[in-house]
Amino acid sequence: MKYKTTWTKKEDIERKWYIIDVKDQILGRAATKIASLLIGKEKTEIVPNIDCGDYVIVLNSEDVKLTRGKELKKMYYRHSGFPGGFRETRFDEQMEKDSRKIIVDAVKRMLPQNKLLDGRIDRLVVYKDSNHKHTAQNPVVIKL
Numbered sequence: 816m817k818y819k820t821t822w823t824k825k826e827d828i829e830r831k832w833y834i835i836d837v838k839d840q841i842l843g844r845a846a847t848k849i850a851s852l853l854i855g856k857e858k859t860e861i862v863p864n865i866d867c868g869d870y871v872i873v874l875n876s877e878d879v880k881l882t883r884g885k886e887l888k889k890m891y892y893r894h895s896g897f898p899g900g901f902r903e904t905r906f907d908e909q910m911e912k913d914s915r916k917i918i919v920d921a922v923k924r925m926l927p928q929n930k931l932l933d934g935r936i937d938r939l940v941v942y943k944d945s946n947h948k949h950t951a952q953n954p955v956v957i958k959l
Contacts, residue, residue, distance in 0.1 A: 823860040832954035838875035846921035853935045873941040876914040915941040
């Protein structure tokens with residue numbers, strides 16, 4: 816008897832929609848679960864060269880927590896590329912500006928840094944509160 820190994824093609828991918836509520840959840844633990852869903856790790860038909868992940872909706876990004884008092888210690892760094900263009904922002908300052916960027920940055924850095932990154936991060940939708948406009952997709956709620 817011969818066994819035939821099947822390889823997933825782009826046309827065979829079925830993407831599902833998931834909702835994750837991060838209210839009073841730890842940022843890192845939530846980001847690992849979100850990254851796993853975006854990659855498609857739970858699927859049996861995952862292949863390394865094709866993006867097999869799903870869509871993820873994140874709710875209540877303003878209520879995400881950090882452990883051990885890192886709200887005043889955690890820093891976000893960026894550089895414009897010009898001399899003197901280094902900027903740093905503390906976690907609590909970034910929460911006041913835009914709490915959605917915190918979730919996106921945490922998830923983006925947990926994803927593999929390859930050509931599939933942009934497509935995966937485009938399937939991540941983050942909302943500040945519990946209202947979203949994706950009820951037509953019939954998303955499945957995931958408890959953390």
